[in-house]
Amino acid sequence: MRYLITGAASGIGRAVATQAVRRATGDHPVSLALIDRDQEALGALTEELAGSGVTILPLVVDLEDPVAPAGSVRSAIEAFGGLDAIISNAGVLLGGPLEDIELDAYEKTFAINTRVTWLLGKAAFPALKESRGSIVATASISATHPTPPAGLYSPSKAALVMLIKQMALEWGKYGIRANCVSPGPTDTSLTRNSFGAGVSSASEQNRAYREALIPLRKIGRPDDVADAVLFLAGPQASQITGVDLPVDGGVSLSVMPLAGGAPGYRLDQLNSQYAEVSA
Structure with missing residues (x-):
């Protein structure tokens, strides 16, 4: 499997990368394009995974830049000769009541939490069509349950869920699957100050x-979500598309x-x- 994983240096993205490496075998090789803006953390992860027999392509990228997703996809395809799965995991949570949030926070939230997945999918469409691959995005139970005081987080994740359903509907005829996982309370860097x-x-x-x-x-662990992500991305879920899978402990x-x-x-x-x- 040839993966591109965003937000790969910490939390759920890191768990997806490390679990993918553990599951690699001689008969099922793995290549990982690891995307993150945190150069130090990404370097540490790359060093940790070195020597595993898995091909690693670390890319320090700020996905808020609208040209960055397509550039990341091109780099991964050039390195691996194609792509089998996009794991769109990078996210941002800028809290505050709606009446106090500034426009730049709105733009940033939707750019990272929603737009990136569309741009990644659009850029990777030919490669995913060729491989009959998949897209898995990290949404949130906040997509269906408004969550104060994260005024823009819930709308951006709700839009992401619908975007994934739209991809599943439009691209299913090409063999491309698109799904979401929606974590509940999970120990990550985004939630550390809240309930770490x-x-x-x-x-x-x-x-x-x-x-x-x-x-x-x-409280959930990143590995709990990574299990669901890798299931939906892989061949075991070959008849599953357009779902939003809660990983929330109920x-x-x-x-x-x-x-x-x-x-x-x-x-x-x-x-x-x-x-x-x-x-």
Whole structure:
């Protein structure tokens, strides 16, 4: 498999890259174009994966530049002779209420969270058509559940989910599949200050509260999401396209209980569960 992975130097992107390397065999070689703007972190990942027998192409790129996605795709195709999967994982979260957000934050959020996936897919279309390849984008459960105070994050991820569905519909006839994964609360650099373990007393309290609301009672790991990404990108999912797969520990199921919509399972009971977790 020949992958292009954005946001590859940390979090979910890093987990996808390292898991892809672990799954490589002599019969199933792997090539990775690793895209990130953090040169130091990308260099560290490249060094870590060196000697694994996998072909690595690190590319330090700022994907906010509208010409950067196509340039990254061209570099990967030149290096690998084609592409089998685009993993569009890079994202940005610029918080704040809608009435306070500036225009440049709007432009940046949609440029990274939505536009990049379209530009990558457009540039890679001939190669993916030839390989009957796939696109997997990292969306969020915030795409279907408005999430304050991340005023623009939810709309940008909702647009991404619909973009992927549009790709799946239009490009299915060429054998190209397009899918999303939608993580729930997951330990990444984007969420570290909010509920990272050991960051602060406030983050620890927030973490305990969130875990109490998740049916599986745990914050997700990047590897949990990477498993889903690699499944959707690979041949095991050859009949799956246009889906948005939640990888959220079941937290999406908690909306109605929180609203008191299920008799016998109201907010006071959830608060009691939180108190038990916090104790």
